[in-house]
Amino acid sequence: KAGVTQTPRYLIKTRGQQVTLSCSPISGHRSVSWYQQTPGQGLQFLFEYFSETQRNKGNFPGRFSGRQFSNSRSEMNVSTLELGDSALYLCASSPNSGSFSYNEQFFGPGTRLTVL
Amino acid sequence: DAKTTQPTSMDCAEGRAANLPCNHSTISGNEYVYWYRQIHSQGPQYIIHGLKNNETNEMASLIITEDRKSSTLILPHATLRDTAVYYCIVFYNQGGKLIFGQGTELSVKP
Numbered sequence: 001k002a003g004v005t006q007t008p009r010y011l012i013k014t015r016g017q018q019v020t021l022s023c024s025p026i027s028g029h030r031s032v033s034w035y036q037q038t039p040g041q042g043l044q045f046l047f048e049y050f051s052e053t054q055r056n057k058g059n060f061p062g063r064f065s066g067r068q069f070s071n072s073r074s075e076m077n078v079s080t081l082e083l084g085d086s087a088l089y090l091c092a093s094s095p096n097s098g099s100f101s102y103n104e105q106f107f108g109p110g111t112r113l114t115v116l
Numbered sequence: 117d118a119k120t121t122q123p124t125s126m127d128c129a130e131g132r133a134a135n136l137p138c139n140h141s142t143i144s145g146n147e148y149v150y151w152y153r154q155i156h157s158q159g160p161q162y163i164i165h166g167l168k169n170n171e172t173n174e175m176a177s178l179i180i181t182e183d184r185k186s187s188t189l190i191l192p193h194a195t196l197r198d199t200a201v202y203y204c205i206v207f208y209n210q211g212g213k214l215i216f217g218q219g220t221e222l223s224v225k226p
Contacts, residue, residue, distance in 0.1 A: 107161065
């Protein structure tokens, strides 16, 4: 099976712009989660989508948004970029079969966003 | 969310067992313990998880104390490729929401 793919892998934007990142989960996985990783804050949960609905949300401002399509692919959007948004953005997918005991997440390689 | 405490860094000799401790004294009865690792510049990788029984898979073993307040991840024969940051996470039925701490940076040395 192909792993989680994220596009683009690298991105450079300037302050005030907006950006859209894409994530394709492993085939059959219905849950997609997004994380931000910075040297100062570490790995932080952004949000999770399951069957096209946002199921969990982290503590990020409304500039960060996402969506999931019927094929489980997900996009994340950041509007009005700030310098502090420079980070590695990671996407993870999970089969999330409904059993609470199983939540192995498969991470993609990430998108490195640099805001100038 | 239950919090975890891990040492910031550890060293291990290649070929020896690496024992990574995690304290989760506030864990509740239905929360699971998960371990992930992140090799430099890659996405985190799932290692193992457990509730109260010890678990073993092809990558590692997880030992959870009887009171469930702490656990130890054991890599039986560490190799240089096991050099990574190891995260211990506890949660229950939170869907895809993983709360990562600072983790333990494990350095496996020749």
